[in-house]
Amino acid sequence: MSDQTPYDCRANHKAAFDDISPVLLEDHLRKTGSKLAKQVKERGVEEILEDMQLLVGPPELRYIQNVAIMMFCELVTIEIEPDCINIMNFPGIDRSISEKTIAEGKRFVSRHYRNRRLGEFLKELDLSEGHSSGIPTIQEELEKNGSPRAEFFTDEDRRAMRIRIPIHPAFLEEGTDITETEEKTTKKVTKKMKQYSLILNFMADGEWHKTSEITEILGLKDTRTKELLKELVSLDKLVDDGKTKGKQYRLK
Known part of the structure; x- marks a missing residue:
């Protein structure tokens, strides 16, 4: 059977608490008049999300719901x-x-x-x-x-x-x-959307991939491929391994 749970209420198994922006979280709570706004820095993101009922799963393994990712990450x-x-x-x-x-x-x-x-x-x-x-x-x-x-x-x-x-x-x-x-x-933006889609589809295997692999698929110069990969990282769709040279990427 397919999962009937609405997308925004589902657990995001790839998200980490570091992905949540404390600034965006606190700003939302302040604008909605919640007393939790003053507690974000002291208690931390995880406890605040728990109070907001934005975590799911057993106590020993809590996952962030998609709605929290959409609200408190810059996507x-x-x-x-x-x-x-x-x-x-x-x-x-x-x-x-x-x-x-x-x-x-x-x-x-x-x-x-x-x-x-x-x-x-x-x-x-x-x-x-x-x-x-x-x-x-x-x-x-x-x-x-x-x-x-x-x-x-x-x-x-x-x-x-x-x-x-x-x-x-x-x-x-x-x-x-x-x-x-x-x-x-x-034409320019449509082309970029297609390039994003090609990259994400190629990385659907969840493995680490080199920039050179993506460059070959897209048929672009190395510098342009790196720009696209950097954009997808900033959009929270990819992660890199943190290396300065020979950097690799995979789906988040």
Whole structure:
């Protein structure tokens, strides 16, 4: 039988307490008015997460729930381009949402509510939207501002999601071909998402791999491959062995 536990409530068997940012944890508790905010430094991350019911498993082997990783680790990258803002997030859009619906960018209604606990946390911060109204709200606010609609993308494996918010027409430099600029940016980011996916799929075996192996698969220069690997480490998708020379990587 498949695991019916929502994704955000499942144990993350690869996460460690060092992956949790005490700063983000304390900031969340402070914003929600919790007395635990003043105890983070004194008691430590593990005890605070225990009090927040974000750990699962037997007493001798506690695991962090995915929701804590999503809330208190920085897994989002924001890139500011000349013609837009790109927001990259892991994981991607649920498979129950069709590519046609994603391309339309109107309303995403999933058959599976995989992040119920995450929604509760965001609701405490007044950052959540119920009834699948989040995407329509984004588009409505952009329209009020006179900005183009946001665009949503995901890779075939649904490992990552990208949101593209185009620049307001008033800020375009005179003579700029917006269509050409958009195409270049979209092509660039889509290419990066595919490269991320290739790397993560190759490393699905959980073994350590050298940069040279990834370079060969991607067909890129060594320096560019190292940049991509470094980005995936910062996104908490990969770990390196800490060596200065001959560094190796594997899935986290």
